[in-house]
Amino acid sequence: MTGRVVFDGDVSGDVSGNVSTANMAPGVYVLRLIEGEGVRTQKVVIE
Numbered sequence: 790m791t792g793r794v795v796f797d798g799d800v801s802g803d804v805s806g807n808v809s810t811a812n813m814a815p816g817v818y819v820l821r822l823i824e825g826e827g828v829r830t831q832k833v834v835i836e
Contacts, residue, residue: 810835 795818796808815835822829 795813810833813835818833818835820831820833822831
């Protein structure tokens with residue numbers, strides 16, 4: 790993990806909250822979701 794930001798944006802316009810991973814290289818990513826006062830962090834593996 791290099792600590793680089795690969796996506797930073799607002800997906801609130803997308804009703805499902807989906808983010809495309811089609812252009813991301815395989816690897817382990819840390820997903821941080823911020824909504825209102827809450828923050829959720831989760832590891833995601835892209836193969």
